[in-house]
Amino acid sequence: MPLRRIIGPIRELSESGKLSGLLLLLATVVSLLISNSGWSGAYLHFWEMPLGWPPLEKTAAHWVDDGLMVVFFFSVGLEIKREVLYGELTDFRQALLPMLAAVGGVVVPAGIYLAFNAGTPASHGWAVPTATDIAFSLGILSLLGEKIPPGLRVFLTALAIIDDLIAVLIIALFYTAELHLPYLLAAGGVFAGLALLNRLKVNMLPLYFLLGLALWFCVLKSGIHATIAGVLLALTIPTDAIEKLEAALHKPISYFILPVFALANTAIVLSAESVGELLSPLGLGIGLALLLGKPLGIFGATWLTVKAGISSLPERVTWYKLLGLGFTAGIGFTMAIFVANLSFTDPSRIALAKLAVILGSFLAAVTGLVVLHLADKADDSKVAGNGVIE
Template sequence: MITHLHKKLITPLRTFLEDSRSAGILLMVCTAVSLVLANLTPTGQAYVGWWTRDVFGKIVQGHLPDSAEGWINDVWMSFFFFFVGAEIKREMLQGELASIRRSLLPVLAALGGMLFPALIYTLFNHDTLYHHGWGIPMATDIAFSLGVLSLLGKRVPVQLKIFLMALAIIDDLGAVVTIALFYASDLHTGYLLLAGGIVGLLALCNGMKVKHPGIYFLLGGVLWWSLFHSGVHPTIAGVALGFALPLSRLDQVEYFLHKPVHFVILPLFALANTAVVFPHSGEEILHSTIGMGVMLGLFVGKPLGIFFSSFIATRVGVASLPSQTSYRQLLGAGMLGGIGFTMSIFTTSLAFHTADVQAVAKLSILLGSLCSAIFGYLYLYGLARQTRTRIPETPSYPAIQEEFAVSVA
């Protein structure tokens, strides 16, 4: 009986948790559920309002976030940003970003993929009250984009997956820098000085080769608290912690946090941040400068920026195409780069503070990301049918990371 239950339930669940596509699929499901609850149920307004209701204020009295959405976005997402910092550090030391020659193509492609969407958004909003949202369409969601690409299986080369992963990692770094520099408000010098001191202590611990993760996370907690009161978004503490933790301890900590982050925190983030009510008419989005800037920034700006930057870099000889890939495949990867979701929605919460404006921006992100996913998948699928090539598949994140290590060796 137990063996039968293990085969029927536990084994498929474990397979689901270990599948690289699962995080993206779960995010899609949570997004759909949240939109249905907000728009198609009698309790929709109560559901939307609960996430932002002051449910902790009497307990924390301003020293910590006071709503469920605040705890998710400010506290729990710091662990996601720890993964971002850790992944960037790993690739800078061991992977595709370890040498200038190896990293130049995804770096330049990521820069183009950030610049073009920001410019398109600015074209629509430069003379409006919403010009501050130019950072929203700049980001690529790693889980979603690689999840969609992995659905193509053997139809795309693993080198294209590595290129997209490296590009998305650099993209995340750009998003982190953008948040730190341009989306801080009401800066408080005392807390900033305290945060700077903690960052110095983290660097000192790293330099002295302190290996116990608990010391780093204790300092990271103090850093988070000081940043929370400084005006700089506190999730930057997660990035700093990811950079500070010794490389020899990253695997251990990432293994421990992987499932809670990707299968609890990110789904909760999706539920909380897509709890938005559809406008009475779709024209409200299509006629909105925010909506057009975000959707076209993701759907048009991303592939154009990624492709043209890559094309120019390879043509002038400063970088080379990944092996077994073509310019047409890079264009398809650029289309999938328009899947913004996590970082784009996160930036929306920092750029705008009015619920109606946030709703338009978030729905525009969903539409732009959905179009990018569908058109990118269909384009690469059709391209594979034309070439009729089948290349060994490496769909999972661990396998892609192993390919990084092999390329370095």
């Protein structure tokens, strides 16, 4: 009986989608606590410990970012492909609203960041606050349960998927090191082979994964970030296997890969000086871009699109609720921390960027919850007053 009382709530959290977000939050808190305890030295040393052998010797933290996260990006690619083929992005006109909202949610935060950091060595980090963490954002919406109309959840999902696609393109175009042509050509050849298998309707998934491993190695050595290999592999997977693979990967990614990523990438030693640095141009640029840039960009782009008659708001989605969604989309976390690792080489700057992402995401989450709760109260008042929601 006691065991059932423990397992029951955990299963309920898992089914509601809240557990993955809570695990990410828990992993972050645990990592920060250990990093600032008596075990700090051993903990930081563990993530910097070299593993593997030449030409694949990396630190434990790099294996998480360049290895485990490839699986996460593979799932992102599967989701993008599924939505384009037969999901919310199939109809171009239907996809236009979240598409333009996602662009606004990238351009405005980048602009805010550059307003603080243009012309400085930190300007290369402009893409850090442009990404939305889909797991955390949907987890926040799930906290409000049936108060959130389905249209708002679908809109956020479509927006976050497009946001992820933009993030992948940004990583490929702006965060690529020196290119090594032989490996790049080899990667192109392997990808062409995968595309041919798909064209010939070959359904042997182990063959795709074997070639995918070769693709990952070639992309890694080419200078392009290794996670791009995950997305490229996903685009070649047979359509009838997409949903099965997504279902199989959901738990390993949500309950292992992303929490391990959080543990590895939030090992930050805090001090009065580092906390004070949050008010520096780098800290303010990231924090304000997530907290204010995301909602301003998403709300503004959506408002212009609707007022121009190009598209319309989803059913039962009010402007107030859209604003709450915009704040929720300011939860950058996973992807933002990932881009922070690519943006800077100075460890102190990386640590500050991650700290700003964590704080900005937390404030965005709380603000989003408050605004969505108030929006629901406002809708209830209208229903009580005249029986309809305007």
